[in-house]
Structure formats: C-alpha cells, structure tokens
Amino acid sequence: MKVSPTYERDLEIHLHGPGPSDVPGEVLRAISMTTLGHLDSEFIRIMDETQAMLRMLYQTENRMTIPISGTGSSGMETLVANLIEPQDRVMVVKNGVFGGRIADEVSRFGAEVVPIDLEWGTVVTPDEVREAFSRKSCQALFLVHAETSTGAHQQHMKEIGEVVHQNGALFLVDTVTSLGGTEVKIDEWGIDAAYSGTQKCLSVPPGLSPITLNERAMEKLRGRKVRSWYFDLGMIEKYWNEGHQRKYHHTAPVNMIYALHEGLRLALEEGFEARFQRHRRNAATLQAGLETLGFTYIVRKQDQRLPMLHAVYLPEGAEEGKLWGEIRSSYHIEIGGGLGKFSGRAWRIGLMGHSSTEDKVYRLLNAIGEVFEKYGLVGDRAAGVQGAKAIYKDARRLR
Numbered sequence: 001m002k003v004s005p006t007y008e009r010d011l012e013i014h015l016h017g018p019g020p021s022d023v024p025g026e027v028l029r030a031i032s033m034t035t036l037g038h039l040d041s042e043f044i045r046i047m048d049e050t051q052a053m054l055r056m057l058y059q060t061e062n063r064m065t066i067p068i069s070g071t072g073s074s075g076m077e078t079l080v081a082n083l084i085e086p087q088d089r090v091m092v093v094k095n096g097v098f099g100g101r102i103a104d105e106v107s108r109f110g111a112e113v114v115p116i117d118l119e120w121g122t123v124v125t126p127d128e129v130r131e132a133f134s135r136k137s138c139q140a141l142f143l144v145h146a147e148t149s150t151g152a153h154q155q156h157m158k159e160i161g162e163v164v165h166q167n168g169a170l171f172l173v174d175t176v177t178s179l180g181g182t183e184v185k186i187d188e189w190g191i192d193a194a195y196s197g198t199q200k201c202l203s204v205p206p207g208l209s210p211i212t213l214n215e216r217a218m219e220k221l222r223g224r225k226v227r228s229w230y231f232d233l234g235m236i237e238k239y240w241n242e243g244h245q246r247k248y249h250h251t252a253p254v255n256m257i258y259a260l261h262e263g264l265r266l267a268l269e270e271g272f273e274a275r276f277q278r279h280r281r282n283a284a285t286l287q288a289g290l291e292t293l294g295f296t297y298i299v300r301k302q303d304q305r306l307p308m309l310h311a312v313y314l315p316e317g318a319e320e321g322k323l324w325g326e327i328r329s330s331y332h333i334e335i336g337g338g339l340g341k342f343s344g345r346a347w348r349i350g351l352m353g354h355s356s357t358e359d360k361v362y363r364l365l366n367a368i369g370e371v372f373e374k375y376g377l378v379g380d381r382a383a384g385v386q387g388a389k390a391i392y393k394d395a396r397r398l399r
C-alpha cells in the first residue's frame, strides 16, 4: 500500500457546517509544537493558564474547570456519569437532536428521564419548567443552551436556574455550540455543571470537552464510586491539581491542550465581548442575504435564533442534495444538511468562531447565489450578497 504523506494532501475547505469550524493558523502552529510529557513543568504551566482562561470564558470561579479528553459528547458523559445515580429522576428539555441524546445518555446510566417535549425550533420557558417540577420532583434538569439541530437559543437562563434550585435540583447545561460565540454566565445563571466542545465557536480542532462544575455539583460525586473509570472526576481532579502534587490518571492529549490554550488566548486577545458582537453582526448580515434568496428560518422568533448556527428551510422547489454537492465541489464550502426531521428540507449554516467573518459571509452568499441562479431558483446571482450589503451598515452598529 502506497500512501502519500498527510501533510501533502490537498485539503482546501471553508467550514460552514455545524462544526468543526475553520481553525486559525496560530492554533495549527500550536498543535504542531514538540510533544512534552504530561507531567512536564512547562506543560503544567500551559494547563494552569488553560484553566484560568476557561474560567474567564465560562464566567465562573469554579475550581473544577478543565478540558475532558474527548469530543463534546465526552463532557456530556462525564456529567451524567458523575452527577446522576440510577435512582435519580432527571428532567430533560427535548427540543432538538441534542436534548434527545442527553435523554438517551441519562437512561443508559439507569436514571429515569422526565422529558419536557417541545416543538423543535422553540425553547423552554421558566413557567414550563416550574410546571414540570410541580408534576414530578427531579434531582436535576438538563437543557441545551444552543440547540445546533434547530438553531434555537435558549433564553431566561437565570430564571430557569432559580426554578431548578427552588426545587432542590442541579442545573446542568450543554454549552457545546454557545461557548466562545455568545455569553455563557455559569455563576450568574446558577448553572451547577456544564460542558462544551473545542471545534465549534472556539475554532480549535475537535477532541476536547471543556467542562465546569461548582462545589454543589462536586458534592454529588464525593464518597461515591462513579460508574465510569475514565471519566471519574474524583480521580481526574488529582491530575489537574493546581499548585499541588499531580497524580497520573490518563495521558493528557498534550498537543490538543496546546491547541485549546492558543484558541483561548486568541479569544482573550480579541476580547470576549468583541467576539460575541462579531458573531451577532455577521449573523445579521447572513440572515439578510439568506432571506433575500428565499430561505426561511426554522426558529420563528428572531430573539431565539443563534448567531453561530443558521438552520433554514430551502426555498420551494430546491433540490437539496444537488445544491449542497455543488457548493462543496465547486466552491470548497462545507455546509450542514438538515438533521432528523429536517433532513432533505433544510440546511444548517455555521458562522462559528474563525468562520464568522464578513468576507466569509459574502463568499458563502455568493456561492449559494451562483448555484441558485444556475438551477433557476433566483433571477440574479448577486441578490443574496446585495441583500446582505444593504443591511451591513446597520449590522455594524449591532451590539
């Protein structure tokens, strides 16, 4: 078998799907640095800084704020394995694919799932959560802050956190798509534990899951044999033991932690608020262009739409697969197809992290405009770009 070197392959792509997003050159440089030992003192300094920056981004004082070795789903599994016991009842908000996954995960660990089933593309209200608790007591509520399958942005996080705590339960949140692209306020919202991923708005390759747990959550796992060896936070915390003796648990994915360190450093340098504004500004521009081209949003309410993920129905008569393939092959742009019940009818267009720039929005709209014209879906290929440019001045002022 003759295989050409990986680094000689032609891998040109612009990532505009639901993750991964485009990785900046600085991060790619960081990941190609010399691999250090996982207990090397220089590496430990990188770990300490990574934790400090993660706490800033998560807006939390939580000591237990670390990247788990594995993709975003490993963070979900860590929370469930450590915080949920077989006799527990867990309320899960199901308004898309990822809420459904959490429910599956919780049931695999033997707990009873109490679902709040909602129409896809909507979010839960504090009253709905209150009402659900009045029907059945639960030990935890799980919800997805940014539902990547529908583009729904959960609102009223603080109020929901209050309802959860009034009922003596833990507030557990999936922030995989939101972290780094919009505000996530762990302490202010009363979130007891959350997880994220590196390949969405942090623009780091997939492979790590930043998590954060407060002391209230950590209490749940103390003195108990957690049902997962690999994700046992009681053991893992002895390795991420700032200022103390570090105990080997598993070999940290050293180069991936370099990458996360650099991705976080870039976010810090840009300024978190400036970064979130950039996501909102480019979202408004893309939305204007997509609507001009005849797309409609799955999420009907404007204030519940995510800036980093645009889940949109294609215009009437559009052949989804053909258009998608042409955008990939002729323009080297990857966009996401519809998930679950939206398969074949919708696209999920990502503007995550480094993929969210004004130039990239226009490139995207130009590509879609050209294939739409070719298949007779629009009269003028430039319509989308013009629609976007028309609101660009206003978008600049968007806060």
Ligand SMILES: *Cc1c(COP(=O)(O)O)cnc(C)c1O
Residues within 6 Å of the ligand: 019, 071, 072, 073, 074, 098, 144, 146, 147, 148, 174, 176, 177, 197, 206
């Ligand atoms: C991508 C995603 C996940 C899963 O992350 P992986 O890195 O693919 O394991 C979980 N939740 C949400 C909301 C996501 O968008």
